Amino acid sequence: MAGRFLLIGLALGFLALFLAMPLVVVFSEALSLGLSHYAASIMDPNVGAAIWLTLLIAAISVPANLVFGVIASWCIARFEFAGRNLLITLIDLPFSISPVVAGLLEVLLFGLNGLFGSWLSANNIQIIFAVPGMILATMFVTFPFVAREVIPLAQEQGNDEEEAAATLGASGLQIFWRVSLPKIRWGLLYGVLLCNARAMGEFGAVSVVSGKIFGQTDTMSLAVESLYGSYEIQAAFAVASLLALLAIVTLVLKAALEWRHRDELNAVRRKRTA
């Protein structure tokens, strides 16, 4: 019994020291100069522009990955064909690639000396050091998020209902909207939640391809860096506190989803550790 309490104490102590404390520091530093300073830091127009750009990037990359996740899960989970596992491995690939390398890839494709560089500059299209490059880099790092939640779920659920619907004469789209989507929706939402957190918080990949102009090509994460770098510590933590709030909301929603739809979401975890 004593051993059990010792273990619980050690684990909770470690979590408090290691995970909770950084979170507390963010808010205490953000509010260190008082509420009015905090409000002023957040109301700064450059910070507003950063928030707007962050939302824009998420608003494009998350739906794109949602659509891809749904399409990929239809072909990978509903059909059996050679090379299925290879496809899953390739979809997971961005997870084992450094975000910095992700940014580098976009530079090699669309930078001035990149593969499409001369064509782009001849046509006056700028991707690198501009918003399109930041969206592409974000899409790369968040690529697996939705697909890897939905594919194992759909695989475990099987095709029985879909096949029954097909036998009764439902069209492909009818089967998808009426049968499959309701089956996978919680897994889908779960993936979107995680994808969104990463898309809004991504730093490394976006930092490589951003022009780093505060107020123009800075996301919230990049604004945190540039404020911190110019010793505006409190302002940096004020922006950071907004991102920390986003993280807390994400965790609460995630825990609620896991609590209410434990069985569906556990399917994903079972598959992954099997």
Added chain:
Amino acid sequence: MSASLSAPRAQARWRPHSILPGFRPTFIITLIWLGAMVVGPLGVMLWFTAGLGWSGFLAIISQPRVLGDLWVSLWTAFTASALNAVFGLLVAWVLTRYRFPGRRIADAMVDLPFALPTAVAGIALSTLYAPQGWMGALLAPLGLQIAFKPAGIVVAMMFVSLPFIVRTVQPVIDDLEPEQEEAARLMGASALQIFWRVQFPAILPALLTGLTLALARCLGEYGSIIFIAGNKPMVSEILPLLIVSQLDQFDYQGATAIGTLMLAVSFLLLFAINLLQAWVRRRHGG
């Protein structure tokens, strides 16, 4: 109705046998999308690297700064993952096996590093562990400095990779069979013996999977590290930061070669751990 009642038609050779529609379009879209977003760009990087030639590639990656930074990245990532294997296993064990007030909050907290943007983690950790910070001031009298030292890299890596270990190990701990435990206890084994002889071997393959994921994340991590590391070349500078500084100097060849090196190193590590895992599974019949 007609489709299901008619005799099965001959399928196109590469189309799998199923009455469900939509394989061909979703398969083609998946291939194109995956190719354009992931495989194609990686191929372009390898192609640019091939353009350097073998000697050109070697000349870049054998520079002392590249090798020094590679060493920093490797030892810090291994140290952080190994420490996390211990702490992560402890946390997973406690959260799965015991019931206590606040358990669900603690369990939700484990995912914080997934949800918290790395730049936020970076400045928070750097403030905490700076000599005047809450943790830094505590450790300073002991002669320990974390921030702006290689140890800072380890701390940041531990922060970002903890959930990988906990979340991979948890389901396996949950599935441990009570019968085996009972049998061992009836035969007079102590709790510690039961853990090491019965339970740990069953957890080990999952722990190795978690370790792999953690290691990959640590090696690639950038945002949370650069604020707390000293970023001194060959001492406290990680390889991803070197890529960024090469890009800042418009040295695309250097950045490309180092990017390919990182890719090769992480695949070699993943491959090695997969072999180790296969060996462990065979040995313990898992």
